[in-house]
Amino acid sequence: MKKIIAVAAFAMLIAGCSSTPTTDGGAPVQEGTAPSGPSAGAVDGRSVAGDPLNDPNHPLYKSLQARSVFFDYDSDAIKSEFVPVVEAHARFLRDNANRKVLIQGNADERGSREYNLGLGQRRADAIKSRMTLLGANAGQIESTSLGEEKPRCTEATETCYGENRRGDLVY
């Protein structure tokens, strides 16, 4: 159900964007040349209806707020409850060709730091792969890993480890 609403909202946005010039006095969409670098992604879209990533009034805002995908132990399989997260961001990238995202994979703290960096990379790669299947361009997505170095939770419990086995999308 949520998914349908999100898709509908997305369709409305697309329709709104394609009608140029806009009637609400906003500037037309510019195919801005996005400066490189992780912090400089937000260029196009913002001037019209606000940035869907940051503007709470944007119809896509809510669907793009979830930016973490959690994984099982020693696994890079994207669980069904996180498929909508991946799909929403994949569509956003597909429809905003000059936006870029950095996917940071993470692992829990058990074992070798470098091998855990590899596990985090594998998770980030899995998210990237799924997003490209859904129409995002591989060039828009950089997958990297923080391994076990940036835990969200620092207790030695299974719950905590689960929070740390994740991929974060950073725009």
Next chain:
Amino acid sequence: MTLLIRVLSLGLLLLAGQAHAQLNIEITGGGANQIPIAIAPFAGESALPASITQVIEADLARSGRFRTLFVPPQNPALSDATAVDLSAWRARTADALAVGGVYPQAGGRVEVRFKLYDVPRQASLGGLSFTVAPNQTRPVAHRIADYIYEKLTGDRGVFSTRMAYVVKAGPNYQLQIADADGVNPQTALSSREPIISPAWSPDGSQIAYVSFENKRPVVYAHSLQTGQRRALAKFPGSNSAPAWSPDGRQLAVALSKEGGTQIYLINADGPGVQRLTRTRAIDTEPFFAPDGRSIYFTSDRGGSPQIYRTPVSGGRAERVTLSGSYNVSPRVSPDGRTLAYIAREGGRFQVAVLDLASGQSQVLTDTQRDESPSFAPNGKMILYATEVGGRGVLSITSSDGRVNPQRLSVPAADVREPAWGPYPSN
């Protein structure tokens, strides 16, 4: 240049001609078979800011291979300049006697002289002399301890080496370098973001490490002489696990620039990158064999992380660890015969060693969360990170597992990611 001046000012010279005297002391290397040695307080050292004798004694005790005997006050004080009655020391069950003195020189400098005797054979084992500033006697003491260690055990001492490690205090990370006894810590890099995997260049002039300050791991090399650093591997994705080739001209690194985590060779100076492994697995933690011809690494190509070896020239990788479900972080001993690594057994991560000729393996520690083993340059000790009471500490154990581990910790901070440096080049 400064290095050259330091070498000259140290003024190393052998005092006696018996430097090549053969030893009759059995090399045991075991904590149960420690060599009893008497070290007479160095005559005149009370005028120095710090005791030379204490530094020597602490070095030898830390090695686990010596037991220092109490030397009662003598009148006149024993020194390199006084006659010694070795038969009296035999009665006190000393296998060796060290004596020395500190002598003021022109310009405020001091000469430190030292002699070593084989007590059972009643023979001189030579000695050393150094002329230094009075506040520079700590390196001299380490050199004397190295001399004693080598004469009495047959192995080169590592007391003049340094180690690198990462201190995490609150949100701050520091890459530090300290003397092998933990003294004189210097901070090479301070960061709010993690630092891992420091690796010494073979000549000890640079440390490569991984920093997360750019939202992704990047491999840098830090020059200890200039304090400057440069990016060695800064490709999109992850750049990590640097390991220097024995000639210092290349590094093996783990990169994800083509997807996955794979091992590549890069040049230490300038561009050039060459892919070494080609799998869909995680291939990481490369470490060069001392002959530079093969690389040991961790891979989960067989389903669980295990240690493999591959020729640097390319070719098939062969699996090295054959038992267990999790064997990672390979490091090869300087003689190429022993592999140290981390083995997971029943939920415990422990330092293990594998005899590469026989395939025999042995767990060395009884801790739970060991990481990052690192051989001393003489191969006799292994430095590693572990956790004690929820705190990250460093530990040193003998590579035969016979000496009880010693711990190095920093108050109110975690210490991790140790790397034992090479022999000093002077």
